[in-house]
Amino acid sequence: MCGIIAAASSRNVGKLLVRGLHKMEYRGYDSAGIALHQDNSIAHLRAVGKVQLLEDKMIAEKPKSKLGIAHTRWATHGEPSELNAHPHKSKDSVYIVHNGIIENYVELREELIKDGYEFSSQTDSELIAHLLDLYYKETKSMVNAMYKAKEKLDGAYAIAAINIDDNSNLVVARNKSPLLLGIGSDEILAASDPIAIAELTNDFIFLEDGDVAEISAETYKIFDNTKSKANREITHIDISTQATSKGDYRHFMEKEIYEQPEAVSKTVDGRIGGEDVLDNIFGLGSSDIFAKVERVQIVACGTSLHAGRVAANWFSSIAELPCQVDYASEYRYRNPHVDQNSLLITISQSGETADTLAALNYSKERDYLSSLTICNVPTSSLARESDFSLFTNAGPEIGVASTKAFTTQLAGLMLLALSLAKSRGLNPKLRGRIVKALRLLPETIAEALLLKDKMLEIAPNIANKNNALFLGRGIFYPIAKEGALKLKEISYIHAEAYPAGELKHGPLALIDENMPVIALAPESEIAEKLISNLEEVKARGGTLYVMADPSVNMDVKSGSLVHMPKCDFFMTPIVYNIPLQILSYEVALLRGTDIDQPRNLAKSVTVE
Numbered sequence: 001m002c003g004i005i006a007a008a009s010s011r012n013v014g015k016l017l018v019r020g021l022h023k024m025e026y027r028g029y030d031s032a033g034i035a036l037h038q039d040n041s042i043a044h045l046r047a048v049g050k051v052q053l054l055e056d057k058m059i060a061e062k063p064k065s066k067l068g069i070a071h072t073r074w075a076t077h078g079e080p081s082e083l084n085a086h087p088h089k090s091k092d093s094v095y096i097v098h099n100g101i102i103e104n105y106v107e108l109r110e111e112l113i114k115d116g117y118e119f120s121s122q123t124d125s126e127l128i129a130h131l132l133d134l135y136y137k138e139t140k141s142m143v144n145a146m147y148k149a150k151e152k153l154d155g156a157y158a159i160a161a162i163n164i165d166d167n168s169n170l171v172v173a174r175n176k177s178p179l180l181l182g183i184g185s186d187e188i189l190a191a192s193d194p195i196a197i198a199e200l201t202n203d204f205i206f207l208e209d210g211d212v213a214e215i216s217a218e219t220y221k222i223f224d225n226t227k228s229k230a231n232r233e234i235t236h237i238d239i240s241t242q243a244t245s246k247g248d249y250r251h252f253m254e255k256e257i258y259e260q261p262e263a264v265s266k267t268v269d270g271r272i273g274g275e276d277v278l279d280n281i282f283g284l285g286s287s288d289i290f291a292k293v294e295r296v297q298i299v300a301c302g303t304s305l306h307a308g309r310v311a312a313n314w315f316s317s318i319a320e321l322p323c324q325v326d327y328a329s330e331y332r333y334r335n336p337h338v339d340q341n342s343l344l345i346t347i348s349q350s351g352e353t354a355d356t357l358a359a360l361n362y363s364k365e366r367d368y369l370s371s372l373t374i375c376n377v378p379t380s381s382l383a384r385e386s387d388f389s390l391f392t393n394a395g396p397e398i399g400v401a402s403t404k405a406f407t408t409q410l411a412g413l414m415l416l417a418l419s420l421a422k423s424r425g426l427n428p429k430l431r432g433r434i435v436k437a438l439r440l441l442p443e444t445i446a447e448a449l450l451l452k453d454k455m456l457e458i459a460p461n462i463a464n465k466n467n468a469l470f471l472g473r474g475i476f477y478p479i480a481k482e483g484a485l486k487l488k489e490i491s492y493i494h495a496e497a498y499p500a501g502e503l504k505h506g507p508l509a510l511i512d513e514n515m516p517v518i519a520l521a522p523e524s525e526i527a528e529k530l531i532s533n534l535e536e537v538k539a540r541g542g543t544l545y546v547m548a549d550p551s552v553n554m555d556v557k558s559g560s561l562v563h564m565p566k567c568d569f570f571m572t573p574i575v576y577n578i579p580l581q582i583l584s585y586e587v588a589l590l591r592g593t594d595i596d597q598p599r600n601l602a603k604s605v606t607v608e
């Protein structure tokens, strides 16, 4: 959460810093701020609310500067307010921006108060400015001050700092929060996400945990955890501006929903051939390791966890492997027993989710055969810290609600189920059938997107309610959960999901004319039972909206029966999720919520 950006340049940096904040607004959007070095003073502007409000202040005040730092916030310590907004300062001399959490902030704050420092915010970040000021006075070097501060700080941080005494250099540090440098012409930048500076450069250096860097317009020096000079590789990444702008769509979420056929093609292309999945698509040696796997453990959060729950079913039926799925935030606290030859799988769009990273790190102390990540960001911490990986190639996902990331994760997880089955010498005929279905998947998703008109008819009946219930059975239960998550996070309607058979064990009590029920009824052995469950809803006055196989027919009275495109049963969880995404989007649109940046949320959750 939170996005930081910093620039040292031969030109004015105010505009480019604010533009970078706009691009990173998905990381947090409750307040924003900037500090710009102006030789004898530092211009310090902060605003509560979105980055646009900071930009309005910048337009009014027009501060000029070639060295600056800026921040967009997702509040952890202290409410969203101007005083809690970054940058924080110490005695008008040191200014800092911080992404992460300082765990020992209470004791450090007390120590600094004893040293005579005054605090004006409730944040855990302000003390970093005071620590740097204290140690700068002692060492007369911001790099040395940063190293001394690092010795004190426990927790996760990406920090950028400037000092009134130096109008050409800024200092940054990274520990467990993403931070990279951008090498431009006549300027060097630092940011939490390459998207923030992709218009300025394609050359990035991804800092490692423990790194400190000093940056000027002309050059940069990087030092590692031991304070030795470090040579970090420059990575060339071409992030097109098209990928990070909405184009003609009303929201990023809408754009990302309709990008799904192409996104899935990019996940699958080059990874299947003939009637099978290709070898080693998860990295060199992965096929050999897969042959030894006897058990799978998945850890993930939110939507990525739902993808994991669908995949657990595939691992069992295609690769004949037992699989356990845990919330990443819970996994470490249940003292998990690790069987011999277990494979740990993390799933994440961002690759920076703190709980998922913490679970991966915890697993390294346990006896896992290997770790693997299904991730959308090749430069992310999860990608770097896992033994094997498969990148979903979905392109940047900016809307806070995950859509194309989920669909491509499922496609990636299906490739994994096939690879595990292949390495274990299992089910060649079934593998051939699924590979064929994967090739057709983009087309089937495109057909499912055409259900928009039907969703437009249903949306007003959901938008005027306060609750909704999603039902699915078997592999469709996690899809029902994903449907409920999407609806609640962007429309603020309370939504729950149940396996349909559980209805009569309690939730049926909730059913009346104010409880719309959205059910998933694919053709399978479970459809018949699910339909009986839906009759129980109908008998109690509930309105049914059923996404069903064309062969399913039932009287839904005042509700709707939506026939889904025909496809292989293994693809149905992916395809049935599409109208649920559109439905949530259209409901949120009717309710006038902030769809891309729903209240209280942020895209990248880098705190535990």
Ligand code: AGP
Binding pocket: 301, 302, 303, 304, 347, 348, 349, 350, 351, 352, 353, 356, 400, 401, 402, 403, 486, 489, 603, 604, 605
């Ligand atoms: C999805 O709509 C959510 N905003 C959220 O649940 C998300 O999937 C979760 O925070 C995990 O993020 P990750 O995939 O980047 O790890």
